[in-house]
Amino acid sequence: MPLRVVIFNWRDMHHPEAGGAEKYIVTVAEGLAKRGHRVTFCTSAYPGALPEEVVNGVHYTRRGGRFGIYPRALVNGLLSLHRPDVVIDVQNGMPYLTPLVSRYPVVNLVHHVHKEQWPVTFGPRAAKAGWWIESRLAPWIYRSARYVAVSDSTRHELTLQGIDPDRVDIIHNGTDATPLDDTPRSVHPSLVVLGRLVPQKRVEYALDVVASLVGDMPDLTLDVVGSGWWEPHLRDHVEVLGIEKYVTFHGHVSEAEKHRLLAGAWVHLMPSLKEGWGLVVVEAGIHGTPTVAFREAGGPNDSIVHNRTGVLVGHDPREFTDAVRELLVDGEKRLRMSDEVARWVPQFHWDESVQRWEQVLEDAAAG
Structure with missing residues (x-):
């Protein structure tokens, strides 16, 4: 009834x-x-x-x-x-x-x-x-x-x-998304972070990752997808780090553009302080894009199978950076995770x- x-x-x-x-x-x-x-x-x-x-x-x-x-x-x-x-x-x-x-x-x-x-x-x-x-x-x-x-x-x-x-x-x-077979993976190392731009999402950690890695990876890029009142602070942080040419703020985008960016990235970053599940983990995974997140966030422990569909790290931001670096450098590991996450997330x-x-x-x- x-x-x-x-x-x-x-x-x-x-x-x-x-x-x-x-x-x-x-x-x-x-x-x-x-x-x-x-x-x-x-x-x-x-x-x-x-x-x-x-x-x-x-x-x-x-x-x-x-x-x-x-x-x-x-x-x-x-x-x-x-x-x-x-x-x-x-x-x-x-x-x-x-x-x-x-x-x-x-x-x-x-x-x-x-x-x-x-x-x-x-x-x-x-x-x-x-x-x-x-x-x-x-x-x-x-x-x-x-x-x-x-x-x-x-x-x-x-x-x-x-x-x-x-x-x-x-x-x-x-998830109701389907893999974008016509969207190629970026030819250069690329990262994406997606969500509301508010303090608890800790997008600064993603920016710090870029600042730490561009010395060895001069063609690295980061797409920041989303909007929020914390954006001016994040833009200031980019300027202080001197990484303006590596970071693109896309603001609020359409569903189609969001999935295009997720499908093109090598790794999705989720530096959030707390997540109930982390919907974007599944949305990125449907395109074979693995996620790096913090165990302390809670939900990613359920939406990510550690070292299979993504990587979970401790509370230290340096460990977060090291995990991202390893996935970008170790192509075999990254591709193995890409295949596994693409097979795993359709169950949801x-x-x-x-x-x-x-x-x-x-x-x-x-x-």
Whole structure:
């Protein structure tokens, strides 16, 4: 029987700060709508956005700004207006706390725990308050709710907050991309980093890699794909390092251009402080492009098979640089990883992700 589903997420896919988390939940929303469910997506407003809009079967309602959406969702009683059978509350660090105002079943989606990110984004007091809300208050508020995590790493972090792992379903990211057979690999050593340009993505580490390697690899290039408020700082960092001619900032690009850049690169870099899964790992992998990432980021431990589909390193940035250097120099190892990652990532399908979400929501509504 079709469900009435209300989703609370602070951004939609067209938001200027949208990233992999938005790709995930929008794909799920559209997949559910295609299966006949009535889906309402409550999110924040942004310049140029319509307050009400239907896109690919999903009804979007946009109210409030980056933080204003949270109290407006509660105070305005949006849940009672839409009368859902089940609610998806996306906890991007700050939860909506919908169980406080909802008598409907709630499923809490968590991409990753933000313990390390709070101090990077906010001052000491705000970071301490944010972590208390995420780690103490939220587990109590959602004590009767089901959870969905996008990786085993995230489920493990949730258990450290006292959440029973039996209440947490794992539903991975998928991919709908296909290999670009007509896009040749770059003839020169090339790197790509893709994501929102914000401090926690630590794109500076990728820039430092270039500065360390260009002495031995004068034809090395780095494509920085994405946009965000941290971009001026990154451009300043490029200037300080003196690597302007090696680095290209592409800004926000189309899906086609994104995949062209991923397919052409030798290695994809993910220096992020934290990732729930790392959607771009799969998107790069479908084109045979291996990824180098940090173990401490969490999710890459699940989306990367170490030394087979990519490389996981410790917390030392020098180890990150050394791993990139080895892949660029050792062509045999890189090609072996390229073949293996291209065979490994097709197992992650969006259709399967949507089907699993449908089952979770039906169970929650029935319960």
